[in-house]
Amino acid sequence: MKSKGKGSKRTRRSWSEQEHSDFQLETEPGSSEQEGSEASLQLGGTWKALKAEGSTRLAARRRRRQHSSAKERNVRRLESNERERQRMHKLNNAFQALQEAIPHVKMDKKLSKIETLTLAKNYIKALTAIILGMSGACLPHEGTQPEESPVKLLQRYQQHLEDDKIGHDDLSKYLDQIHSFRHSS
DNA sequence: TAGGCCATCTGGTCCT
DNA sequence: AGGACCAGATGGCCTA
Numbered sequence: 001m002k003s004k005g006k007g008s009k010r011t012r013r014s015w016s017e018q019e020h021s022d023f024q025l026e027t028e029p030g031s032s033e034q035e036g037s038e039a040s041l042q043l044g045g046t047w048k049a050l051k052a053e054g055s056t057r058l059a060a061r062r063r064r065r066q067h068s069s070a071k072e073r074n075v076r077r078l079e080s081n082e083r084e085r086q087r088m089h090k091l092n093n094a095f096q097a098l099q100e101a102i103p104h105v106k107m108d109k110k111l112s113k114i115e116t117l118t119l120a121k122n123y124i125k126a127l128t129a130i131i132l133g134m135s136g137a138c139l140p141h142e143g144t145q146p147e148e149s150p151v152k153l154l155q156r157y158q159q160h161l162e163d164d165k166i167g168h169d170d171l172s173k174y175l176d177q178i179h180s181f182r183h184s185s
Numbered sequence: 186t187a188g189g190c191c192a193t194c195t196g197g198t199c200c201t
Numbered sequence: 202a203g204g205a206c207c208a209g210a211t212g213g214c215c216t217a
Contacts, residue, residue, distance in 0.1 A: 076203090081194060083204070088192075112190065 099116045102123050111119065 077195080080196095080204085084195085084206090085193070087205075092192095114190095 095113055095116055098120055099111050102116075102119055
């Protein structure tokens with residue numbers, strides 16, 4: 001895993017750190033909040049949200065915001081930041097769990113998020129191909145049964161574990177990917 | 186040094 | 202109304 005200085009992530013000027021300069025701009029009632037928001041959007045280079053929004057909602061939100069003081073908004077923003085941080089941490093934990101659920105990967109290297117998703121997708125496809133192949137082999141009729149429940153498929157898979165019927169394209173693809181990850185690390 | 190990846194902040198929208 | 206979710210922006214760290 002990459003060693004990333006966690007403390008250094010807060011080097012960007014935060015909302016609360018900007019509060020004094022921002023609040024000084026709020027001298028004219030009714031103009032400060034929205035203008036500040038638009039200015040930040042302009043600086044950010046995105047007008048998508050503004051274009052998409054109706055004027056009614058905008059006005060409602062503007063009224064709502066004007067009722068709260070700068071201090072209250074500051075507190076809500078900080079709370080909101082903390083919630084977002086926790087949400088992202090949970091998301092990262094889920095990514096970590098997913099990575100550990102993929103065999104032959106967790107000991108090798110830290111996968112990026114896109115690598116984790118791609119590998120998991122291929123792994124699922126490989127397992128699905130194997131299970132479908134096995135279930136098809138022991139069915140009385142030709143072909144597979146798409147309507148068969150995953151539970152039944154899993155049961156068939158468990159019944160035929162000792163048959164070792166491996167060798168599908170998806171599995172090869174998955175194994176190739178594992179191999180490339182190992183060699184790239 | 187450029188590019189990839191990431192954490193965090195932020196404002197908007199959706200949902201309960 | 203407030204929290205969850207989302208996407209854009211920003212800046213730091215790491216590696217080729």
